Amino acid sequence: MNIPELTYSTELFYTVLMMVILLVINFVLKKTAQRIGEKGEIHITRIRLMFRYINILIVILALFLMAVVWGMNLRDLALIFSSVFAVIGVALFxxxxxxxxxxxxxxxxxxFPYKIGDKIKIHDKDMPIEALIEDIKAFHLHLRTDEGELITYPxxxxxxxxxxxxxxxxxLDEGKNAL
Incomplete structure (x- = not known):
């Protein structure tokens, strides 16, 4: 009895190998971001934001490598990526x-030398701001003034x-005063 030969055995092997390597790279990048975040006392929400950026990078890299492994012509792949990046470039412009x-x-x-919980003063000639950093998001900071006003600052x-x-x-100072 003949055992049927897998038609795509090489591609499947490289796909599994690529996925394992990308998972290791993903793990290493996330551990590095977490160590940098803990060392710099960066808030956990900002670390998680970096995790999302790392995931997006890994997915794009995986799509590119999968196309190469499964035999897509590099010329066709270059055309697709250049077209996608041209559209993205116009949209981002x-x-x-x-x-x-x-x-x-x-x-x-x-x-960034300032952390969540620090009170800062932004020296802007048109609108100087003195406020507490409540949160640091991907697009802006949430600042709270002494009057209770919430300012989103790009x-x-x-x-x-x-x-x-x-x-x-x-x-931390407020917590010490509460005890």
Whole structure:
């Protein structure tokens, strides 16, 4: 009795190998982001945001590698990716501030001296702001003034303005006073 030969055995082997390698890379990148977040005392919601960015990167990489493994012509693949990136580029040019804010959010994850709970002053000649950082999102910061006003401040602007630290970790100070 003849055992039927798998037609796509090589492709299946490389697919499984690629998935294992991508899972390891995903794990390593997430552990690295978590270590950086813990070392920099970055809030868990910002670390989870980085996890989403890592997942998107891994999915795009997996789609590209799957197409190569399963025999898609590199010329066709280049055409597809260039077309997709051209459409994305036009769309992002039309709404460039969103891309700018996301990029600023990533930069702020790795190198931003202020944390959630810090009271800061933004030195803007048109509208100076003194407020508490309540949350740091992908696109903006949530700032709470002493009057209780909630201000959403774009990430790209916070990197362009001079900022002073008024009080470090107000939440901890409030907890100490409550005891």
């Amino acid at each position: 039309a709404i460039w501030s969103i891309l700018s804010n996301i990029t600023s959010g990533i930069i702020m994850f790795f190198n 990430n790209n602007l916070i990197l362009q303005k001079a900022v002073s630290l008024i009080q470090k970790d107000v939440f």
